[in-house]
Amino acid sequence: IAGITQAPTSQILAAGRRMTLRCTQDMRHNAMYWYRQDLGLGLRLIHYSNTAGTTGKGEVPDGYSVSRANTDDFPLTLASAVPSQTSVYFCASSDSQDTDTQYFGPGTRLTVL
Amino acid sequence: GQNIDQPTEMTATEGAIVQINCTYQTSGFNGLFWYQQHAGEAPTFLSYNVLDGLEEKGRFSSFLSRSKGYSYLLLKELQMKDSASYLCAVMDSNYQLIWGAGTKLIIKP
Numbered sequence: 508i509a510g511i512t513q514a515p516t517s518q519i520l521a522a523g524r525r526m527t528l529r530c531t532q533d534m535r536h537n538a539m540y541w542y543r544q545d546l547g548l549g550l551r552l553i554h555y556s557n558t559a560g561t562t563g564k565g566e567v568p569d570g571y572s573v574s575r576a577n578t579d580d581f582p583l584t585l586a587s588a589v590p591s592q593t594s595v596y597f598c599a600s601s602d603s604q605d606t607d608t609q610y611f612g613p614g615t616r617l618t619v620l
Numbered sequence: 621g622q623n624i625d626q627p628t629e630m631t632a633t634e635g636a637i638v639q640i641n642c643t644y645q646t647s648g649f650n651g652l653f654w655y656q657q658h659a660g661e662a663p664t665f666l667s668y669n670v671l672d673g674l675e676e677k678g679r680f681s682s683f684l685s686r687s688k689g690y691s692y693l694l695l696k697e698l699q700m701k702d703s704a705s706y707l708c709a710v711m712d713s714n715y716q717l718i719w720g721a722g723t724k725l726i727i728k729p
Contacts, residue, residue, distance in 0.1 A: 547721055548721055549624060549707070549709075549718070549719030549720050549721045549722065550707070550709075550717075551719070552716060552717070566716075597663070605650070605711075605715050608653070608665045608668065609717065610665070611662035611664070612662060613661070613662050614662055
């Protein structure tokens, strides 16, 4: 692995179903982030983690949950998907929470019907 | 509220120069980032400014004026591969990035 990987690449999901988006980084970065990107809008932060064992809420956390059991993995779970969660989801990481550059994974395109 | 403004779309000619502007109003300032994003791909880091002035990196330069809440990205000697969206993002007082919607740059031969 080099950098950040995300899985799946894309997914079509029925409303009401539970879904976990996976994110793994091998850069030993302390901070990790989940964003969603919608047409005409800037990236919006869903949840973040400054270090393993801690998580925080971003701008649009409702309907999503995260965990950070170790440094490398930061999964995002939709407990009961709704059509408004149709979006492209990007995971990112940085060495620390402050002004360090964020590096992005390739994204997951999620469609909720 | 927090706000980042940049033009939705710009068109330029191969070999020319283009300037993409970004204005911001945020709660606190801990630096401004520019990212490039090709269609269907992830954003990739281009530049970071925290002090006023111009930062040059090859064909790309980025300028910041904190007093005016203003930045621009300057792309010289445009190539077809520069066709992409350019995202401006400001790190606020909570060290969270606030993102603009992006400027789609179209390069014509």
